[in-house]
Amino acid sequence: MAEQQARSIVVVVVEDEVIIRMVVADAFDEAGFEVLEANHSEEAVSILETEAARVHALFTDVHMPGEMNGIMLAHHTRLHWPWISLLVTSGLALPTDVEMPEGTSFIAKPYKVDHVVRHIREIAQAT
Numbered sequence: 718m719a720e721q722q723a724r725s726i727v728v729v730v731v732e733d734e735v736i737i738r739m740v741v742a743d744a745f746d747e748a749g750f751e752v753l754e755a756n757h758s759e760e761a762v763s764i765l766e767t768e769a770a771r772v773h774a775l776f777t778d779v780h781m782p783g784e785m786n787g788i789m790l791a792h793h794t795r796l797h798w799p800w801i802s803l804l805v806t807s808g809l810a811l812p813t814d815v816e817m818p819e820g821t822s823f824i825a826k827p828y829k830v831d832h833v834v835r836h837i838r839e840i841a842q843a844t
Contacts (some may be wrong), residue, residue, distance in 0.1 A: 726841045727751045727768070731761040731777035731790065741776065744830040745837070758785035762793065769798040773841035776833065778826075779807035792818050802840035804833070 728750050732738035735756075742752045753768060755761035758781055765772065775794050777787040785793065788810075791803045795818035805817060808826030817823065822840060824833060 726774065726838065727753065727772045728774045728776060728837055728841070729753045729755060729761055729764055729768075729772055731755045731758060731775065731781070731787065733757055733778065733781045737778075741830060741833065744834050748834045748838070750834075750837070757781045757783045758787065758790040758793075759783050761790055765794065765798060765801075769801065772798070772801050774802040774804065774837050776804045776806070776837060779805060779810045779812065788812055788816055791821050795819075795821070802837075802843070804836060804840065806833075 728745055730738055730742050730752055732741065733756055738754055742754050745752045753764050755764055777790050779787040781787060787805055791805055794801050794803060803818060803821040805821055805823050806826055806828065812823060822836065824836065
């Protein structure tokens, strides 16, 4: 039952560092989540344009290549798909609540992957 409930959580992971993205995606997959991966914000938006109806959470790094950073992606996501829970991470930036969309959570790098999994489960099931 818990496996079926977890499998129903769909999360988009947006991280330009391949190794970090793979580790996080594998952890989410092992936790039973369905994972959609993006290398940068523009790729994430493309995924959301077709898959948003079934997405529960977005986990994004702040610093990425392209015109849109992770905070901008969080705002774009909140504006267009307000039901998607947001978790932002960074090892360099420490965004304030004012900078991020309302209801967005932040976790600093380095983080424990199991903590991220628990947090995504909690915020995705709360919506």
